[in-house]
Amino acid sequence: MGSSEDDAALVARTVAGDRAAFGVLVERYTGQARRVARAVLGDPDDADDAAQDGFLSALVKLAQYDARRPFGPWLMRIVANAATDRRRRRTVRRAEPLDPSLVGGGPRPDAIAVRSELGERLRAALKELPERRRTAVVLFDVEGYSHAEIAGILGIPEGTVRSEVFHARRRLRTLLADWKEQVR
């Protein structure tokens, strides 16, 4: 999750008006913020807008950050909230029914495009999961946050995080197993 001490020092420099220090923080957390926002929103462009909103919102609130705590979860909470706000604000688009071939079954994938097809299937499967569940599993399995940290990020009890990760994994592992079966 990066060095907390380094993060705290960068935050202190940013609060003192050091623009370059904020640039280092953005550089360090860009990948993570964009992935988390995409887990919430699905659409990559919306996700980038939300990640950007999150960074700039964090910049404005930086004086409120408690340097004794790790910076990553604090930032991810802001990014996840920015993504959720954006999802609520954006014009309601009718959820397109998922192509059954993307979620399971369907024709045997073309060997050339297997990786990209798996990515498509995973994104489609993630979209099927409730927002909190898919965010929790991405924060846990992709970003490596602990259950306690995710509880802080999402503002839910730790037990609920464990349950959300458990159910998301069960769905995604089934999908992965099906996919492996197909490409074998």
Next chain:
Amino acid sequence: MNELPSDFRPDAELGATLRSALEPKDDHAAFVARVMARYDQALARAMIPTLDVLASWFRPGIAAAAAALIAGFLLGRAVLAPAPTSFDAALAPVEGPGLAALVTAPDPPDASVVFTSLVEQR
């Protein structure tokens, strides 16, 4: 929900697959530049609402203070104004003998006399 020990650790295979599915395709540096391009704007925008909030607190504060001042002045004038000592004095014009009688009256007026004279006039 039966938890296994592995439930407390990230699933490396699932994590890597999900990461590749969620990984943005475009340039990381371009995104950083895009955020940094709005650095000044974000800080400036954060300042404006703060000033607006302070101004919005300030305006009603001034209005409330002015209203309290006027109310206090009017109340004070009403309380400090001398009460008329007799019915005639009260009805007398502000200037003239009525006012003089009011100022020079040695004793407060007798209420029974005032009311009796009022009844008799009818």
